[in-house]
């Protein structure tokens with residue numbers, strides 16, 4: 001069945017076919033079981049509204065690439081096409097281009113990692129790195145440990161491979177430090193071991209965590225690695241924000257502390273530009289071999305042109321200075337966000353104080369459900385991501401992620417003002433209907449480790 005979506009449009013003189021109705025799916029009984037978990041986000045439709053200019057979006061995690069020197073990038077690309085275009089536009093190696101892999105090792109040095117380019121596999125963003133790691137390690141039903149809350153894109157990958165995600169609580173010292181708790185990790189691993197279940201890896205974001213904004217201290221990294229060793233579990237360290245610290249020098253990566261147990265994911269998306277889709281995995285040699293085979297079967301080779309472009313940018317530009325400039329820009333925005341939250345959010349609301357990266361994690365008073373509130377917030381012209389997006393188990397309805405990377409400081413302040421009004425209204429409704437006073441939190445939230453029992 002087809003349904004016309006309005007009059008056919010003309011594009012480049014060609015008549016477009018009528019748009020097909022996508023609600024009826026003739027392939028419904030043909031899909032593989034793993035696709036059953038691939039559900040469209042309930043908030044996706046709202047985000048098309050949230051992207052309207054009148055809405056202050058504190059939802060997206062888009063880096064502010066308007067700050068990049070586009071003339072420098074343009075010149076580097078121009079020279080690239082003229083001087084090495086035939087190589088840059090050709091197929092390349094499955095593992096990635098040798099020159100870029102060397103430069104990646106230089107980048108990782110900034111966080112104390114001493115690595116050989118042979119152990120680096122270039123990927124289509126670190127998102128593909130996550131996909132490849134999960135693909136080579138996880139069978140359906142395997143357990144992956146992730147922070148509670150965790151990066152929504154990683155949860156999507158784990159779901160796509162039919163993994164079971166067991167969340168382990170993060171903590172926060174109020175000054176931007178915290179993260180995966182070693183005690184909670186040990187408890188979860190002990191419980192899983194007693195159930196005879198094998199954990200394939202621990203997925204963690206040690207720096208300026210997405211979505212919570214917190215960073216593990218050096219001491220904590222060591223403690224976590226000790227727990228991982230005690231239970232003989234691999235650690236997947238996802239680190240797109242590590243060089244975007246505002247207040248302190250980068251801490252040594254977990255990979256710098258343990259080269260055998262840690263698989264490290266890096267990305268140029270936040271320190272350069274996400275549009276090139278260049279990330280990487282640093283893994284022990286044998287794992288790297290498997291990753292390259294998986295990479296070849298997925299895409300033959302990562303895009304060569306993008307790799308040459310990133311390599312040219314790194315060679316032609318003061319990229320460390322550019323990262324510093326990005327960090328200064330985001331510091332100003334983080335400060336605006338924290339000032340706006342202090343000024344406008346109702347009593348009983350708390351939030352993290354990130355020392356870098358893009359995100360603040362907000363906890364709202366008892367009785368408010370951030371997912372239910374989102375349509376009302378968007379109507380009030382402010383958007384955020386509800387906390388439930390960052391849990392595999394339905395938890396998170398008393399949380400939201402706010403990002404300060406993209407809007408200007410003025411818009412951020414205005415966004416927090418609008419959010420404060422919406423929250424104050426929700427709170428008065430919750431008080432009126434008695435949901436605010438329920439003891440012990442919302443019954444809906446089973447707690448992040450509920451799926452352990």
Ligand SMILES: Cc1ncc(COP(=O)(O)O)c(C=O)c1O
Pocket residue numbers: 061124125126127128151153205210238240266267268269274278279
């Ligand atoms: C924690 C984390 N990991 C991975 C990614 C994916 O980044 P990339 O653009 O390198 O695929 C993101 C993007 O926001 C992220 O926040």
